[in-house]
Amino acid sequence: MNPIAFVYLAAVLFAIGSAAVLLRRNAIIAFMGVELMLNAANLALVAFSRIHGEIDGQVMAFFVMVVAAAEVVVGLAIIIAVFRARQTISLDEPAELKG
């Protein structure tokens, strides 16, 4: 199987993830989109590693997984904190940083 197909798959997954982040108002869904983008990147890294026959990409993928795990904890905590404060998890609701 041609490894380049995994790269295409990664691009598609990344596009889906970013669409979820940009288009959905629900914070949980957007967050899932972020996870999807991270995993798309991981897939691309592993695919390139395979293409080039080097192990660097796979090592990098592990780092990303660790970071993603930590990020999930922090992200979900923020979402819960926002929900407790405002009784909503809509992304459009908090706009205090408007200049």
Place this chain on the structure above:
Amino acid sequence: MLSVTWLVIAVPLASAFLLLLAGKRSNAWGHWLGVLASGSTFVVGLGAFIEMLGLDAEERATSVHLFSWIPGDALNLDAGLLVDPLSLTFVLLVSFVGTLIHVYSVAYMEHDANRRIFFAYLNLFVASMLLLVLADSYLLLFVGWEGVGLASYLLIGFWNHKREYATAANKAFFVNRIGDIGLILAMGLMFTYLGGVDFETVFAAAPEASVGVLTAIGLTLLLAACGKSAQFPLQSWLGDAMAGPTPVSALIHAATMVTAGVYLIVRSAPIFDGAPDARVVVAIVGAITLLLGALIGMAKDDLKKALAASTMSQIGYMMLAAGLGPVGYAFAIFHLVTHGFFKAGMFLGAGSVMHGMRDQVDMRRFGALRTSMVVTWATFGLGWLAILGIPPFSGYFSKDKIIEAAFVGEGWHPWVFGSAALVGAGLTAFYMSRLFFMTFHGKARWTDDQHPHESPKLMTIPMMILAVGSAFLGLILATGDRFVTWLEPVTGHAEEHEPVIAVPVLIAATLVLVALGLLAAWRKYGTADVPTEPPAASLATIAARNDMFQDSVNRAVFERPGTHLTRTLVYADTAIVDGAVNGEAASIAKTGEVVRRLQTGQVRSYAALMLVGLATIVIIAVVGGN
């Protein structure tokens, strides 16, 4: 006593500080401490005088080294005193007249809550004035010069709760600052061209210096003298300085401080010896001021201001004499001493009149005070005879010598200076007689609440002593040319010069003019009724009443352009400097306004921006990479 001359500065200075620091607990005895401090300076001065009389004429200049003041290579200056006949003359005059005025003030200021502070300032003045005359360098002289200026300012504004008195003090201070600039410039020139500022160095280097340098130094010294001695064109402050208590006017603004300019000129004789042009300017300034002061004195109705105008005029005589060179130096100082006595005496008399007349100073409200204030009348009368120059009173010996000296010389000088001095004598006779008759003779023009009475003994005794001095001092000092001989080690020996007009003719002319002035004043103010309101007068009289519009001239020539200049500068500062800074700030704020719109606060728009940014970077990386 010569070696401890520094005591005459240290004692009153210490007394002044003690009185200022001790506070209210010294209220009971503070004034007597002041008198004692001033009296002790006279004792030391007298001791030094007796010791100096025992020395030969050439050895009479004693240097007293005090301490190394400014050690250094370029300017190595020691603080020291120069005790010679000239400075000792001043020490005796200042300490003697000063002590009498201290005694007088004890009674005069009796009801003033701040009498102790008044005496502290008086002591400060005595210390500064003695430092001024005893200093052996221009820089140390300058310390005393500023000290007397400060004391003068503090004492003019002693009743500064009255706004115009405080203003008068400020005016005196500012005008004096202009003069001080002259002295500072003179010191700078000396330091650059003559190698130092102490008398010894300067006077040793002066004969070799170029005429231009000496003229510049001479003119800047003259500026300093004009400020301190109220000479034209810096004379405007003296009339207003009469706001101070009358003993202050007697001591500072008649007898001593205002004569410091004359002292400066005479002390700087070696500089003026090499600068004949500067010397002529000194004489011209003196001649202008003596006539100006006399004209102002003729129109003033305020007793103290008329006396102030007279002081200005008499110092004009001294300046004129000092500007005549060696032939006039001794007479300038001679007149200074006799003037110190009779003018201080008359000012104390004026204070006595005010004391008895509820602080009235308008002469149109006096009259017929002779009977109710006999001692004041008699002592004032002796001063009046002295300033008129009627023989054998002291003014005759000093002023007539100046008139004679003014007629010595070649070309136009003797005619111009001599005529000014001669005319001035006639004018002096008129305005002083006017003042005397308006105050003590004629009909009583008192207001209803005035009950004139003689002043207490503490006031009349100093007046009597000064009156005795006014009467006989000139005769005593002039006999056998004692005073001139005494000053010779400093002023140099003046060759006998014949005036362009014979001396007997001059004396006769002076006496005739004086008699004419006296008679005119008697007819107008002695026998005729004096209106209590100033009558409508000619333009000249109005000008004289207003100090020859000196204030208006100063305002138009200096104050207005100065104000406009500063306003323009302030405008330029606001418009250009502030404008640039504020404009920059405003443009940054505007940019911020625009950029602020980017911050929507919408999380998803930030995410979109990040994505766009990332995509841009990737595209640049990919395209740029190829």
